[in-house]
Amino acid sequence: MTIPGFPIYRPRRLRQSPALRRLVAETHLNVDQLILPLFARFGKGVRRPIEAMPGVFQLSPDEVVREAARAQAAGVPAILLFGVPDRKDARASGAYAKNGIVQQTVRLLKKELPPLLVITDVCLCEYMEHGHCGIVSSGKILNDPSLKLLARTAASHAEAGADIVAPSDMMDGRVAAIRAALDENGFTDTPIMSYAAKFASAFYGPFREAAESAPKFGDRRSYQMDAANANEVLREVALDIREGADIVMVKPALAYLDLIHRVKTEFGYPTAAYSVSAEHAMIKAAGARGWIDERAVTLESLLAMRRAGADILITYAATDVAKWLK
Ligand code: PBG
Secondary structure (H helix, E strand, O other), rough: OOOOOOOOOOOOHHOHHHHHHHOOOOOOOOOOEEEEEEEOOOOOOOOEEOOOOOOOOEEEEHHHHHHHHHHHHHOOOOOEEEEEOOOOOOOHHHHHOOHHHHHHHHHHHHOOOOOOOOEEEEEOHHHHOOOOOEEEOOOEEOOOHHHHHHHHHHHHHHOOOOEEEEOOOOOOOOOHHHHHHHHHHHOOOEEEEEEEEEEHHHHHHHHHHHHHHOOOOOOOOOOEEEEEEOHHHHHHHHHHHOOOOEEEEEEOOOOHHHHHHHHHHHHHHEEEEEEOHHHOOOOHHHHHHHOHHHHHHHHHHHHHHHHHHHEEEEEEHHHHHHHHOO
């Protein structure tokens, strides 16, 4: 690229007015790109605040519908649903129970708000007594035996009416296992949004309170990615695409913009960025103290994810953002 030098070229010419700046803006934030995560738990009329995530709650199914309706009214096209079960065990049976918390809530959402896209998080950690994302034996998280449970979970979500399933466990081969289970059960048209590049991250801290999914021993470093690695992301994403992922995700978002960019550039697939719980908590906490402008920092962060290459933005601020963009 050759550009003329000063004084022929004056970049400030195009920054003189809001209209001029609008005209040359390269990236746009749009309500169509937003997904709102929601946490469901059993009960009626339940709204349990998550301490480290102001504005986020564990909600009973009726309240999930209320919150989802607010998001939909603001223009948000999709929600991402997590389940907090009453009981946990060593086989995560609540994850694929016909009347599990996610399955019940999905049915209600599809009945009450049919046009809203319901995406379900497919993972076992919330349903396992040890809090890991797979079956545990002798202190190890087993890969292949976990695939069956994940596939069963995804199929049961589709059965309940989920529009998209989103595996977040990071077991090898899970996209293929889920694709096969969906197809066998007649859900050939149910897309998979894979958490393809999910890092073992301290930025998930507040989420573990929300989903009650903190591991009881050890950590997730034997299955989630090492924050030091970038080339490995390309292999992870390539693998998931080969296994049948329709949308690929990078998570967390703000500290991983380089990888959002590389994934979008390399594969050109629909790419999602998950602005995770601590990203939300940090902005909320500083905003509440008046140290930063919450709205401006939120919008700038999401715009940065778009500029990096994200097509889809998963954010706890989705409903607020949708209103701000109006
Ligand atoms: C479950 C899961 C996690 C998140 C999404 N799905 C937590 C984890 O892997 O420990 C994190 C989301 C967030 O922090 O907002 N496997």
